[in-house]
Every structure is written in structure tokens, then in C-alpha cells.
Amino acid sequence: MSPVIDTNVQPHFRYNAEIRRYLPVAHQLRSVPDVERQWYQAPGGDYRQDLYGEHYPGSDPATVSRHLFDDAPGGMGVAFAILNPLTRGNIADYLLNSRICAAVNDWLLDRWLEPDTTNRFRGTIRVNPEDPKGAVAEIERLAGHPKLVQVGVPMQSREPYGKPMFEPIWEAAAAHRLPVAVHINGGNGVDYPPTFAGHAHTYPGYAAFMPLNYFVHLATLIVEGVFGRHPDLKFVFADGGYDILTPLMWRLDTFWLSMRDQTPWVDRYPSEYLPGHVRFCSSAFDGPLKGGEAGEMQRWMDMTGKSDLLMYGSSYPHWSTSAADVSAAGLDADQRDKVLWQNASELYDLTVQGLADQKEEAS
Amino acid sequence: MSKRRFVCSLDELPPGGMKLVDAGKFGVGVYNVRGALYAIVNYCSHEGAPLCLGLVGGTNESAPDEPDRLRRVRDGQIVRCPWHNWEFDITTGQNIADPRRRIRTYQVDVTDGEVYLTA
Numbered sequence: 001m002s003p004v005i006d007t008n009v010q011p012h013f014r015y016n017a018e019i020r021r022y023l024p025v026a027h028q029l030r031s032v033p034d035v036e037r038q039w040y041q042a043p044g045g046d047y048r049q050d051l052y053g054e055h056y057p058g059s060d061p062a063t064v065s066r067h068l069f070d071d072a073p074g075g076m077g078v079a080f081a082i083l084n085p086l087t088r089g090n091i092a093d094y095l096l097n098s099r100i101c102a103a104v105n106d107w108l109l110d111r112w113l114e115p116d117t118t119n120r121f122r123g124t125i126r127v128n129p130e131d132p133k134g135a136v137a138e139i140e141r142l143a144g145h146p147k148l149v150q151v152g153v154p155m156q157s158r159e160p161y162g163k164p165m166f167e168p169i170w171e172a173a174a175a176h177r178l179p180v181a182v183h184i185n186g187g188n189g190v191d192y193p194p195t196f197a198g199h200a201h202t203y204p205g206y207a208a209f210m211p212l213n214y215f216v217h218l219a220t221l222i223v224e225g226v227f228g229r230h231p232d233l234k235f236v237f238a239d240g241g242y243d244i245l246t247p248l249m250w251r252l253d254t255f256w257l258s259m260r261d262q263t264p265w266v267d268r269y270p271s272e273y274l275p276g277h278v279r280f281c282s283s284a285f286d287g288p289l290k291g292g293e294a295g296e297m298q299r300w301m302d303m304t305g306k307s308d309l310l311m312y313g314s315s316y317p318h319w320s321t322s323a324a325d326v327s328a329a330g331l332d333a334d335q336r337d338k339v340l341w342q343n344a345s346e347l348y349d350l351t352v353q354g355l356a357d358q359k360e361e362a363s
Numbered sequence: 364m365s366k367r368r369f370v371c372s373l374d375e376l377p378p379g380g381m382k383l384v385d386a387g388k389f390g391v392g393v394y395n396v397r398g399a400l401y402a403i404v405n406y407c408s409h410e411g412a413p414l415c416l417g418l419v420g421g422t423n424e425s426a427p428d429e430p431d432r433l434r435r436v437r438d439g440q441i442v443r444c445p446w447h448n449w450e451f452d453i454t455t456g457q458n459i460a461d462p463r464r465r466i467r468t469y470q471v472d473v474t475d476g477e478v479y480l481t482a
Binding site for chain 2: 225258262264265267269
């Protein structure tokens with residue numbers, strides 16, 4: 001049985017007002033958007049139907065532990081789960097938003113990471129990119145915690161993440177060897193429309209396109225030289241979209257050959273930055289349809305080296321939660337190991353128990 | 364088979380100049396780069412454009428401490444393909460972005476004030 005690391009789990013507050021316990025007194029009476037304030041509702045609700053019960057989906061550590069670690073489909077319980085709680089989008093009061101991020105971080109430590117004696121949960125330092133000084137301060141406050149293994153920011157942004165105002169945040173993350181996970185945020189804040197051309201009509205248009213905004217962040221991080229200046233900086237695009245990476249990198253590589261002189265700090269093909277700087281979490285919406293041409297998935301995964309970039313992420317408790325064996329369907333044995341645990345084990349420096357023994361036996 | 368052929372008198376090819384010679388399948392451009400002579404094939408290694416019709420100038424390299432982070436270098440020795448702006452160093456035949464994407468270069472010599480190309 002292959003080990004599994006789940007790199008994308010969203011823990012929730014038990015109820016929306018729970019965040020107020022973790023906000024400083026000066027902010028406790030401010031209005032704070034709910035996580036669920038969204039324009040586009042998923043079919044049948046945002047979370048898995050069977051998770052609406054005694055607790056709000058994803059809000060009870062014992063229940064989440066049981067689902068992820070013990071009762072996983074196919075017996076593929078995960079060895080580690082990376083918790084990435086979502087914040088509330090971009091809020092006009094960016095200083096308040098930084099306090100919301102800090103409250104989420106304190107809650108994550110208090111409710112999830114510190115009580116976890118199984119040592120299987122890892123967490124995310126949420127920061128607000130619209131307040132670069134506050135974001136750097138939050139990273140410095142928490143980077144030393146052994147269970148906080150990445151920095152988290154929204155996909156929604158009013159400038160691409162390669163722009164210079166964000167660079168101090170990425171520099172701080174890289175200095176602490178913390179990858180930066182980009183994930184579509186829960187509540188809608190003061191954001192741009194989800195597509196370049198405006199608002200999609202219904203959920204399928206939104207869900208199909210919104211994750212692809214990652215490519216704007218990625219392209220600017222490469223072209224504006226951020227990856228070049230910060231060799232230790234890594235980005236994780238947690239909403240998937242890895243399947244469209246290849247043709248988009250073809251474009252960047254092609255334009256670089258023609259216009260390299262405009263950005264000479266890009267001193268290699270743009271696609272050559274991927275292995276050292278970029279990872280993706282898997283998503284239920286990515287890849288060819290199941291039951292397609294034989295070997296299609298394997299060949300596509302090896303183009304642009306995508307097998308080395310992708311990490312299994314369940315999106316628990318989202319309605320589209322995907323099981324490990326479903327996410328690995330169509331992959332060959334090597335690709336499967338990389339996606340289910342190896343790539344995540346290397347990125348987050350997680351040693352899967354029992355694995356070292358297996359390796360020794362094999363050698 | 365390559366052969367040595369007369370191009371022009373050296374007076375007709377001053378620094379910064381180029382003579383396109385009807386040699387081989389695509390022609391060969393003979394360039395005077397700051398007083399030294401070089402020859403490259405008139406055929407871009409990308410999609411076969413007439414490379415020697417491209418502008419000759421310099422290129423930019425990264426200069427992190429400059430306000431625009433750019434520095435102009437190799438002035439007069441870079442040709443830009445007229446179709447897609449690929450840059451080649453006339454003195455080496457190497458593409459600037461990816462030196463593995465070379466173009467062919469040829470021998471040039473000067474005898475008694477006359478320029479000869481071996482192509």
C-alpha cells in the first residue's frame with residue numbers, strides 16, 4: 001500500500017463567529033465576511049453532503065482525523081495532511097484583513113495543530129498580500145513553529161504576484177524555506193471578476209476558469225525575475241490547473257526566445273524554473289476524462305515534467321473532494337508514488353513513517 | 364563544396380556594414396563588426412527567415428543595480444531576425460537566448476585590400 005500525503009485540506013471554524021475569539025479586542029466588533037459569501041454556489045452546497053451532520057463540515061479535528069487518516073476510501077489513509085484554512089478574500093480594510101489572517105493562524109494552532117498528538121497535521125501561515133509589512137511580520141511571528149510548513153495567500157489579487165510590492169513577502173517566506181501556497185479564497189472580497197473577460201454565468205464557468213488564474217501569477221513570478229532573485233522561493237498552486245501548464249509554458253518559452261532582451265534576468269527557458277520553484281495540488285477537475293485513450297494521462301504528465309510538480313490534494317471537505325486512488329488513476333507506478341507522497345515529502349520535508357524501512361528492505 | 368570567393372574591396376565594407384553574397388542555398392551575409400569581418404548564413408535556425416535582412420545592434424543583459432535593470436552590450440554584433448526577433452551573435456553564430464540554437468558561420472579573409480568568403 002502506497003503511503004499518501006494530502007497537501008490540500010481546508011479546516012473550518014465551528015461557526016462563523018468563532019473567529020472573534022481570536023481577534024484582538026480592537027477589532028472584535030468589526031464586520032467580517034463569512035467564508036461562504038460567494039457568488040457561485042456549487043451543486044448541492046460547497047461541501048460533501050455526508051459531512052453535514054453533528055459538526056459543520058471540516059470543523060471538528062476528531063472527525064476530520066477519522067475521515068482522512070482512518071476511514072479513507074480504499075484504505076488509503078493519509079500519513080500527513082497539510083491544513084490550509086481559507087481566509088475571507090481581499091478586504092478593503094487591509095489592516096483588518098491582516099488581523100483576520102492572524103486570528104485564523106492562532107485558531108489553527110489552538111484548535112488543530114497544538115492538540116494534535118498524532119503529529120499528522122501540518123499547517124499554513126495565512127497572510128494578507130495587500131498588507132506587505134503585515135504579511136512579513138506574520139511570517140516572522142510564526143515561521144519558527146515546527147508544524148507550520150507553508151505560507152498561504154489567496155488566488156484573488158488585484159495585481160499579479162510577480163509585482164515588486166509583493167516581493168518582501170516572498171523573500172521572507174523563502175528565507176524561512178516556507179513554500180507559498182496560493183488557493184482560491186473562501187469569501188468574495190473586493191476582488192476582480194474571476195475571468196479576464198468578466199463574470200461567468202454559473203458555477204461550471206467559474207470553477208473551470210477560476211483556478212487557471214494561477215498562470216498569471218506564475219508567468220509574472222518568472223518574467224519579472226522573482227524566482228531568479230530568490231532561489232529558495234517555491235509556490236504551490238493549490239487549486240490544480242497543472243494539466244494546462246504545458247501549452248502555457250510553450251507560449252512563455254516561445255516569447256522568451258523572441259523577446260529575451262526585454263527581461264534578460266530570465267537567463268533560462270521560463271519552463272526551466274518549474275522544477276525548482278513550482279508545485280501543484282491535484283484537483284478533481286484536472287486531467288483527461290477518465291476512460292480516455294490508454295496511456296494518455298501518463299504521457300501528458302511527463303510533458304513539462306509535470307510528474308515532479310504534482311502533489312495529491314483532496315480538497316476535503318469540498319464537494320469535489322477526491323480520494324487518493326481516484327487522483328492517481330491512469331498514472332504509472334513511478335508517477336503514482338511521486339504524486340501521492342514523494343513530491344510532498346520532499347517539499348515539506350516530511351518523513352513518512354515505515355517508508356525508510358521499506359526502502360531498506362528493497363535495497 | 365565550399366570555395367573561396369571574392370566579395371568586395373574592403374573599402375566597400377566599412378564597420379557596421381554587411382554584404383549579402385549569393386553563395387550556397389540561402390546566401391551568406393558578410394559583416395564588418397568594429398573592423399573585424401564575420402560571415403553568417405542568411406537563414407534563421409528558427410523558421411528559415413532571411414536573417415541577414417535583420418537589424419544589427421546590441422543586446423541587453425541583466426544589471427540588477429541599474430534603475431531599469433538593463434545594460435546594453437555587444438553593440439554592433441547582434442543581428443535580430445526580421446520574422447520573430449531571435450537574436451544571434453554575428454561573431455559566433457550563437458543564439459543569445461539559447462546558444463545551442465546556432466546558425467552556420469563561414470571563414471572570411473582579406474588579401475591585398477579585398478574581402479574573400481569561403482562558403
